[in-house]
Amino acid sequence: MSAVQDCLFCKISAGVIPADVVLESDLAIAFRDIDPKAPTHVLVIPKKHFADVTDLMSNDPDLASELLTLATKVAEHEGLATGYRIVTNNGEDSGQSVAHVHFHVLGGRSLSWPPG
Numbered sequence: 001m002s003a004v005q006d007c008l009f010c011k012i013s014a015g016v017i018p019a020d021v022v023l024e025s026d027l028a029i030a031f032r033d034i035d036p037k038a039p040t041h042v043l044v045i046p047k048k049h050f051a052d053v054t055d056l057m058s059n060d061p062d063l064a065s066e067l068l069t070l071a072t073k074v075a076e077h078e079g080l081a082t083g084y085r086i087v088t089n090n091g092e093d094s095g096q097s098v099a100h101v102h103f104h105v106l107g108g109r110s111l112s113w114p115p116g
């Protein structure tokens, strides 16, 4: 596993910084967002560092499948039978604040569209 120094999510993945882990696979980990935007708000990240989806798809596109599979398992685990949203921010204009690719899994209430 490559870890980037000072990357918050690399530290969570390595267990250096604690997180409320929901599910985990060999290559990915899902934990609750510290500032939830919905009753269920879980982040799905690869254990290996990629800055964003562009970086991920350029270097390890198969891992995207693993991440989305874990995201759907999170939705099932959280009982989001009436629907949920998977979203990722990519780069400055999107508002991405942590430069380690992650999928937000949001649910547990009716979600407005489009997002702000």
Ligand code: AMP
Binding pocket: 008, 019, 032, 033, 034, 035, 036, 043, 088, 089, 095, 096, 097, 098, 099
């Ligand atoms: P983004 O703005 O798309 O990069 O999403 C980053 C997310 O990480 C935000 O929703 C934050 O609330 C969340 N976050 C930041 N620090 C932590 C942490 N230590 N544990 C869990 N979630 C975090």
